[in-house]
Amino acid sequence: MTMSTQRVAYPFFATCMLLFALQIIYGFIMGFAHMGFDVLHEWIPFNAARATHTNLLVVWLLTGFMGSAYWIIPEESGAELWNPKLAIAQWASLVVVGVTAIIGFHLNWWEGRKFLEIPRPLDFLVVANVLAFLANIGMTVWKGKRYTTTGLVLLVGLTSAALLYLPGMIWFDSQVLDSYFRWWVVHLWVEGVWELIMGAIMSYLLIKLTGVDREVIEKWLYVIVGLTFVSGILGTGHHYYWIGAPKYWLAVGGLFSALEPLAFLGMALYGVAMARRGGKTPDNRVALMWTVGCGIVSFVGAGLLGFAHTLPQANIWTHGTLVTAMHGHLAFWGAYSMVVLAVISYAMPQMTGRALYRRWTAEWAFWISNSGMLAMTGAFAVAGITQVYLERRVGMDFLAVQQAIEVHFGGLVLAASLFTIGISLYIWDFIGYGLPHPEALAPQPEAPRAALGAK
Numbered sequence: 001m002t003m004s005t006q007r008v009a010y011p012f013f014a015t016c017m018l019l020f021a022l023q024i025i026y027g028f029i030m031g032f033a034h035m036g037f038d039v040l041h042e043w044i045p046f047n048a049a050r051a052t053h054t055n056l057l058v059v060w061l062l063t064g065f066m067g068s069a070y071w072i073i074p075e076e077s078g079a080e081l082w083n084p085k086l087a088i089a090q091w092a093s094l095v096v097v098g099v100t101a102i103i104g105f106h107l108n109w110w111e112g113r114k115f116l117e118i119p120r121p122l123d124f125l126v127v128a129n130v131l132a133f134l135a136n137i138g139m140t141v142w143k144g145k146r147y148t149t150t151g152l153v154l155l156v157g158l159t160s161a162a163l164l165y166l167p168g169m170i171w172f173d174s175q176v177l178d179s180y181f182r183w184w185v186v187h188l189w190v191e192g193v194w195e196l197i198m199g200a201i202m203s204y205l206l207i208k209l210t211g212v213d214r215e216v217i218e219k220w221l222y223v224i225v226g227l228t229f230v231s232g233i234l235g236t237g238h239h240y241y242w243i244g245a246p247k248y249w250l251a252v253g254g255l256f257s258a259l260e261p262l263a264f265l266g267m268a269l270y271g272v273a274m275a276r277r278g279g280k281t282p283d284n285r286v287a288l289m290w291t292v293g294c295g296i297v298s299f300v301g302a303g304l305l306g307f308a309h310t311l312p313q314a315n316i317w318t319h320g321t322l323v324t325a326m327h328g329h330l331a332f333w334g335a336y337s338m339v340v341l342a343v344i345s346y347a348m349p350q351m352t353g354r355a356l357y358r359r360w361t362a363e364w365a366f367w368i369s370n371s372g373m374l375a376m377t378g379a380f381a382v383a384g385i386t387q388v389y390l391e392r393r394v395g396m397d398f399l400a401v402q403q404a405i406e407v408h409f410g411g412l413v414l415a416a417s418l419f420t421i422g423i424s425l426y427i428w429d430f431i432g433y434g435l436p437h438p439e440a441l442a443p444q445p446e447a448p449r450a451a452l453g454a455k
């Protein structure tokens, strides 16, 4: 830690841990419901559990990105955070909006638009909140001593993510138009601007953990940004196949989304190549494991499993089934959950002055959670392929099929239990670190050559 205001990241990271744990609980509620034990139905019907599970995911990841930005931007800019008090107020208001939304879902106050269920009045509060966040990190960059590619890509990624929230707030009476613009948010986030955020965070961590020159690492970042934009923007078309949009989207979406795995391949090679080039193992080895792991698992979950159902010829069978959930889990986990867990693993020892990464729990948390998530992906795959076959080839009724595949959710719940053990170890370590400690402030100057782009 080089700037004392980097500590503002702590409440964001702690909130991440809490919301992540809650998200997992709602996952289990749905897992059991799918097994036929929908015992909570009267209080938490499936739709409320699903909206809570997926929106908690989005909120804890965004909270994690904000915490990461408050950690990274002051260090990259060589300046203290512009307004730490505003950051704390912004954190508190984020928590208020989040809690209100979750309670609302249970009282049937929701929009029924997957991932964007938060009702419009709350959307305006989200906008105000994000504006305060962007002003804070934007001013820090502006007033800072230097501009770095890593810092700027992170800022551009976060600003674009905020702008892309707006199309989802426009009101349409037409279902087609509503779906069309919902994808501007959902797809252009995860297959567009969030990739910039992920690339920038990986770049920061690789610079810190591998010792490879900043110039080399940031050159790769440009390649990833380029590949993301070339493929991801028109790749949105893979969601327009069956919603009533014009037919040419079949060709456009198929072609460009088939190129998207290249950006994720770039991300995986990025991590592996830089770690190997660095040569020596950092003291905080587990932070590098999360960073490189993020590149590799996102390539498998987003790149390979995304490609598996992105061509119209495959998607016509798999659309809206558990095959989608299979891909959704490994992609979100590999790309965005792992990158947030990587920053937290890197930042906590510095913030608190404690080296808990030497405990056995740190690396076990990594391996157990990843094994669990791979097994969950397998369980969703088996359930999904069986569902496609019975429902769309054999022609069985939707609900009869759901009953036929209950058994596979037994497998899902077992796999999810393994995953949860890994995450519990991670959260256990997080709690073990305790609160940030003022004496932990120890400047760590970078090699002078690395100050590329200094003002």
Ligand code: HEM
Residues within 6 Å of the ligand: 114, 115, 186, 190, 191, 238, 239, 257, 258, 260, 261, 298, 302, 303, 305, 306, 307, 308, 309, 310, 311, 315, 318, 319, 320, 321, 324, 327, 328, 329, 331, 332, 335, 336
């Ligand atoms: C980290 C990046 C990614 C994440 C987090 C992600 C996540 C998701 C999620 C959650 C859905 C379901 C969305 C909904 O129905 O509202 C979805 C759908 C889809 N994804 Fe991805 N994805 C990523 C990258 C990719 C890539 C690179 C491809 C293609 C190569 C891809 C192909 C698809 C397709 C075709 C669908 C539609 C499935 C259907 O028709 O039901 N995804 N993705």
Ligand code: HEM
Residues within 6 Å of the ligand: 023, 024, 026, 027, 028, 030, 031, 034, 050, 053, 054, 057, 114, 321, 324, 325, 326, 328, 329, 332, 333, 337, 412, 413, 416, 417, 419, 420
């Ligand atoms: C560990 C326990 C978990 C369990 C038991 C679980 C289970 C489930 C279930 C049953 C669904 C609904 C599938 C359906 O529509 O029928 C679901 C949806 C979803 N979950 Fe999880 N989940 C867990 C953790 C996670 C994690 C850690 C992530 C992200 C990293 C995640 C991301 C998602 C996403 C994106 C969807 C929506 C998928 C789609 O739209 O098709 N889940 N989950």
Ligand SMILES: [Fe+2]
Residues within 6 Å of the ligand: 187, 191, 235, 236, 238, 239
């Ligand atoms: Fe997409």
